[in-house]
Amino acid sequence: MKLDFCKACGRIVLRGFSFCPYCGMALHAGPDIEEALDSSFSSLEEGMGDQRDRRIRRLIKELSALEVDMDEILHSKA
Numbered sequence: 001m002k003l004d005f006c007k008a009c010g011r012i013v014l015r016g017f018s019f020c021p022y023c024g025m026a027l028h029a030g031p032d033i034e035e036a037l038d039s040s041f042s043s044l045e046e047g048m049g050d051q052r053d054r055r056i057r058r059l060i061k062e063l064s065a066l067e068v069d070m071d072e073i074l075h076s077k078a
């Protein structure tokens, strides 16, 4: 089902209506709600993916730094 927001009163109106049934405002063809939601969700997921990648890369860096530390400790003892 295609839905639109009335820009005048903000209510959800079935797409295809020329006028808002609530306030009578002429409706213009705007971006689809579902499309708008999809694009905002996918950009959100991309952002989260970036963050996760950065965190994993940082963890790997910290782990390799830790490994170097361990090596130094082991070698200094030996």
Ligand SMILES: [Zn+2]
Pocket: 006, 007, 008, 009, 010, 011, 020, 021, 022, 023, 024, 025
């Ligand atoms: Zn309206």
